[in-house]
Amino acid sequence: MALATLASQDRKLEIVNPSTSVQSSNQQTNNDFFLYYHDGSQSENITLTYTRGGSASLDLDLIIYKKDYIYLEDVYVAAGYNSSSIATQSRRIASLDGGAESVSMAGLATGWYLINVKVNVYNNNTTTGINGTASYTLTKNGVALCAKER
Known part of the structure; x- marks a missing residue:
């Protein structure tokens, strides 16, 4: 498994964007990426649970990309574009x-x-733009996960 167990530690995303009309996401500050090996199990569920803080009501999304992915911005998703890079x-x-x-x-x-x-x-x-934080945990079938460098 490419993700290791994390002992009750939450990850945090912090958003500070001076723009008043945000159309795209900063891949370094508004995103976290985790390399993950799927063993083919048919009963595997990945769950993101989060709480919001700060002045903005942040909405976190969970996207699973195929290994040779191309990042897809929200503006394109809203326009109806699909990407073959997204697995689920x-x-x-x-x-x-x-x-x-x-x-x-x-x-x-x-x-x-x-x-x-x-x-x-x-x-x-x-x-005021988007300013806020979100703390989250990722789980696989109820077991906490975190990134492991490879």
């Missing part, structure tokens, strides 16, 4: 998701994938 995803609206996103790995081939935890920044029009 959960992009529910923050006010409706209750701070959780989940995807099933069932049906996906054995191999390497890239887990992307990202802040959905598309069309966040505010007078």
